[in-house]
Amino acid sequence: MKDQIDRPGDGRLVHAPADHPPVARPRIGILVANLGTPDGYDYWPMRRYLSEFLSDKRVIDYPSWKWQPLLQLIILSKRPFTSGANYRSIWNHEEGESPLMTITKAQVAKLREAAAARFGDGVMVEFCMRYGNPSTASVVRRMVAAGCEKILFLPLYPQYAGATSATANDEFFRALMDEKRQPAVRTTPEYFDHPLYIEALAQSVERAYAGLDQKPDVLVASYHGMPKRYLMEGDPYHCQCQKTSRLLRERLGWGEGAIDTTFQSVFGPEEWLRPYTVEHVAELAKAGKKRIAVISPAFSADCIETLEEIQGEIREAFEHAGGESFTYIPCLNDDDAHIAALMAVITDNLSGWIARQM
Incomplete structure (x- = not known):
């Protein structure tokens, strides 16, 4: 256990041979997930996003042989134009992203600050999207590489639904399948009555x-x-x-x-x-x-x-x-009371993994 924890600044285990690959300092990860957003409102970004979203069996559970021809040949030939126009009307043109992305970044910035104050610097807070970018797999990979040996996964849906919470968890577990060294993980339950x-x-x-x-x-x-x-x-x-x-x-x-x-x-x-x-x-x-x-x-x-x-x-x-x-x-967004509620959910679900800093 000493070898796993006591690591010098260059990323080597204390008693490891010289050719051992660098190992990051152990951390606990908090990964929040939202639905997702297209990368842009033009036809092809919208089509990629809608195709991923509407191909999810948790969202539309019709048999693929029946649904995919209808989706790919008819729905996705027209809907990216109408959905793109809707996104364009609300787009954050200054940042080049959808409002959902802008707000999620603001939420995570406040959660990072709150987590650092409560738990110290051994916690990493990141976000991912179920559909689009940043993908769940890419963020999980980055967190594991950064030393997250435990990850708490928090879908940002107060009420549970198979088409929201469950599919976010599905994607998280699929991402773990690609990791040589899987972290210990927890998923948070719904918090609608918190x-x-x-x-x-x-x-x-x-x-x-x-x-x-x-x-x-x-x-x-x-x-x-x-x-x-x-x-x-x-x-x-x-x-x-x-x-x-x-x-x-x-x-x-x-x-x-x-x-x-x-x-x-x-x-x-x-x-x-x-x-x-x-x-x-x-x-x-x-x-x-x-x-x-x-x-x-x-x-x-x-x-x-x-x-x-x-x-x-x-x-x-x-x-x-x-x-x-x-x-x-408006939605709760990055309102301080909302951040406090999310931090309470996070703290409850980190029980036994980490102690609050005094």
């Missing part, structure tokens, strides 16, 4: 409402959708979304009916979880609810689904139906 996560959501609502002249008639909690069939097959996502809304309502001290739970981003011919956000906000407007606010508790960072879909299609549906005031409450 008190600090709920507190961060509640604070974001309170801040938004404090800046309004008149309180909205209803708060719509819009979660990413999934086929209803997945719920019937055992995916807990729907139930966890419902509980998130309830816990948020209780923390805010509001009565029943003050928060509506809906689902967005419907794709394909199947029935998805209902009610659909785009239809529900129109129904609210027609029913006389002229002022609404929308929050997206399933997204850890603002992205195409929030910046373009909610503030575009969903807002337009509400206003077209007679709605007068539409307030979008």
